[in-house]
Amino acid sequence: MNTTRNLKSVALAIAGVILFPSCSTTGNANPFHTLNDSHLPVKSVQHGQASWYSVKTNTGTRTASGQRLSNDAATAAHKTLPMGTKVRVINESNGKSEVVTITDRGPYIKGRIIDVTVGIAERLGFASRGIAPVRVEVLGKLNSTGN
DSSP states (O other), X not given: OHHHHHHHHHHHHHHHHHXXXXXXXXXXXXXXXXXXXXXXXXXXXXXXXXXXXXXXXXXXXXXXXXXXXXXXXXXXXXXXXXXXXXXXXXXXXXXXXXXXXXXXXXXXXXTEEEEEEHHHHHHHTOTTTSEEEEEEEEEOOOOTTOO
């Protein structure tokens, strides 16, 4: 009976080793956007300072688009870009990047061009500083030929 139980345990362990790596992501993957986001064409580029905001620092838990604000969401606030626009935010100090969706308005401090959620700021490596020099790439949609 013990031998059977041991064999079952070994079989489950092997299955786990085989299955779990195939379920994981690699590299600088962001679970909040699709893999296709990284291949979208760049329509325009902006340079400036990014800051972050959170449920605690926001005046409420709703964004200007009506969506609920989440500290870990891949969302951001921009003064003029249409709601739903996807942008790639690149921290120019360390090269880290994340694709986010515009769901809110702001920031309202001179020189700042985008407010990202605190979770995104952590992944971009500037949450502790509060601001970072960034490049914001406004992403377009792929046409029917995939270009």
